[in-house]
Amino acid sequence: MSDRLLGLCALIFAGLMAWFGHDLQAPFAYEPVGPRAFPMLIALIIALCGAWLLYKNWNKPRRGEAIDWPRLMLMVVYIFIYALLFETLGFIIATAIITVVIGRLFGGPWIKMIIAGIVMGVLFFLLFDRGLDVVLPLGLLEFLS
Structure with a gap:
């Protein structure tokens, strides 16, 4: 898989993860930040890595983009x-x-x-x-x- 394609997939995955994780709520408050903190932080890290892969490889010539x-x-x-x-x-x-x-x-x-x-x-x-x-x-x- 090319770095560009991997970066794009990471951004899409991070967006989906943030979208699904945003509505997570516990039936009772057992932690100060709640259950949404973990998926939101991981989605942010994945998005930053995906954006870096896209940025780093934006002007590189295309080779075979096979997965x-x-x-x-x-x-x-x-x-x-x-x-x-x-x-x-x-x-x-x-x-x-x-x-x-x-x-x-x-x-x-x-x-x-x-x-x-x-x-x-x-x-x-x-x-x-x-x-x-x-x-x-x-x-x-x-x-x-």
Whole structure:
């Protein structure tokens, strides 16, 4: 898949995610920011990444714009596995693993992907769980609480 097409798909996906996430409301107030904070922030991050891909590749000459279906389907499988293991492993570990796996899928070097996975898992956990009071599972790291 070309970077331009991926950027466009990311923008469309972020828009849909924001549209569906905007109306999320809990039947009772259990968190200060409510359930819409997570999908809205993730949609913003996805939109920024998609916009960057479009901007970065806007003037590059077009080559074959074929979609890499095997890699795309493998990414969907990875995200499905992430959803299944999210509670068992916990947010930090599951997010670190999915970051490494998807980063490697797109050609990222091992060491950079491992560092990025750990940093993203910890920072997003601190942002949502500690900063925004969105309760996230610790899973295998439950002993730290």
